Amino acid sequence: QIDARRLWDSLMDTARIGGTPKGGISRLTLTEADRQVRDWLKTECERLGCTVTVDEVGNMFAVRPGRRSDLPPIAIGSHLDTQPTGGKFDGVLGVLGGLEILRTLQDSGYETNAPLMLVNWTNEEGSRFAPAMLGSGVYAGVFDRAYADSREDRQGVTFGEAVEAIGYRGEAKAGSVQFGAMFELHIEQGPILEQEEMSIGIVEGVQGMRWYEISVTGREAHTGSTPMPMRRDALVGAARLIDRVEAIALEHAPSAVGSVGLIEAQPNSRNVVPGRVFFTVDFRHPDDAALDVMEQKLQAAVEETARKTNLAVELKTVWESPAVRFDADCLASVRRSAEAAGYPARPMISGAGHDAAYVARVAPTAMIFVPCAGGLSHNEEESTSFEECAAGAQVLLGAVLDYDGR
């Protein structure tokens, strides 16, 4: 039985690291706030007698020995980084829920067969450095270290510089710290569990996602003295494409989503016709074939804009993460654990990306969802209740012990 109060206190206490006035967290990956929460986690794990290893991309692995050292560890992992205006639960619940399990077992003197391992993955959010799930992606061999190191934030700082600046470039080669399976507890970030009054989501997979970057180049000119027909207004071109991104998603309703989250105009001055606009596109769909069609439509829209206007438009794919199915055995452990604890549960597909999606390529993996109010996430108002967090951590504990028992 996990200690619900201790879990909640850890969530609320660490939420101060990068805490925002509106009650959220602003803890972009590899910033000073991220360093502080990593240091805190390391101390807490070592206090429990765990050995903490850091790999070359900053992923943290804390191991609690089991009865049998010949078995590979069972991992529990998620992330402590957040969006610039993120909530208190996205990612954090999975790591602190795992920590609560280590504490519970320690307190009760429970010895698992396999060692247990708590993992904090680097740059899950992908907000500072695209793509998302970069640390788990390097771990799983989807990206190599050089690629990760080369990723730049919007200020031109590289991932490699940032991981070194906060002192979290570990010695271990990525992928060398192995485990036998991984469970990830996370908030749903969508509306389904709440609408159906379910406590637990048994997450069978993750939908496919693709990220693009579009640069529109026109010409800077005076807004007052440049006649309309002479203009090459990059923002007017970008606006049409933003509209089109939404339209493409709606054409593939109800499963598709499409979004432009980031936009930057240059020189961004009230009386200068924008000469250059950079923006990002995020497409998702549970079916990779549908994503192919959406991508073709985006390409066509880009070509049409370039053809019909005097703007240059460049489209770059920066990330493709295919749809993922989780492991049947791990899922069975989650199902049994939810049943045993008496929580209403339903199978579902994740709309958001998660480290588990990449880990699933190299180890049996499954996820557990708990609801969040209004399905709201990536928002400082993100909210999951005391009871919901406790239920998630309890089902996580049960799933891990069930898996360990087989």
Added chain:
Amino acid sequence: QIDARRLWDSLMDTARIGGTPKGGISRLTLTEADRQVRDWLKTECERLGCTVTVDEVGNMFAVRPGRRSDLPPIAIGSHLDTQPTGGKFDGVLGVLGGLEILRTLQDSGYETNAPLMLVNWTNEEGSRFAPAMLGSGVYAGVFDRAYADSREDRQGVTFGEAVEAIGYRGEAKAGSVQFGAMFELHIEQGPILEQEEMSIGIVEGVQGMRWYEISVTGREAHTGSTPMPMRRDALVGAARLIDRVEAIALEHAPSAVGSVGLIEAQPNSRNVVPGRVFFTVDFRHPDDAALDVMEQKLQAAVEETARKTNLAVELKTVWESPAVRFDADCLASVRRSAEAAGYPARPMISGAGHDAAYVARVAPTAMIFVPCAGGLSHNEEESTSFEECAAGAQVLLGAVLDYDGR
């Protein structure tokens, strides 16, 4: 006869203050670069025996005495601030052209009847602090000092803080440094003179302009797990309005222009549905009645967006500068000067705003335009030739002496 080489050298030398790799100038008002060029101007004017006065909003006035101290000075004024990626001539030509005239008269020992006054107006561009022409506007009583002081840049620094930070808060009350007339030399910033192979524009007026700020508020949410119908995407709303701004301008072709120059999205993260977008609108037309109609259409578009979506949209008018007609006597001096120098000239209306537009409210005023390549301005590639700059300064000298002779 002005010294064309000396004028050109001053233009090129001072272009290094805030100079950009692409050959433009980045010298936003009241920055360190602006301080440097102001200090340089002060030194050069004092070297010519002028007395330099600075007023409470940083406008600089250098006076060269005339034969008769009972006559009010004839002013020559423009601005030394630039856009973030501005050219080498916008504003600068008017001030350095005026300086060249003071130098020419000094060299030849020419004594005017009235004193001459060179003016460098603060924050003409309006890029760092909206609205444009703020220094001349306070001078002319359009705005008061408290209003100017309260204007904030996008980082939240106020005009008042900035003018003090660079040491250009002068003692003189705005408007207390008086003159009898003003001439402003400027590049056209549009295509007409070049297309018609004219050297000189006799600028009879300035079109009306209005600046607006629009805030669209939706709700930050996860791009992957938030179904399309549940979204309140502020950027999708903004994109429709940006499209509409262009459409409104085209509905009032060929005289109207409409632009969105600045846009900021929050939190501006690839996988967050934008919760808030701020952008600016710039409408211009030679006829204020047409601007009224354009404004009504913008208001209607804002209301429609708010009604048809679940977004909150706020429209704020931040600036209204009505169409301006310049003084007949001053214009006659310009016309005679251009004729005497043998330059092909034509009357025209300015598409851009200028300090002369506000000065015209309190003193007889006129402007002289010279061409710029391709009509391009507010662009680092802005280009006016050695000969064109010289012609403008020569006509400016002739106009001032003609006016002084009457």
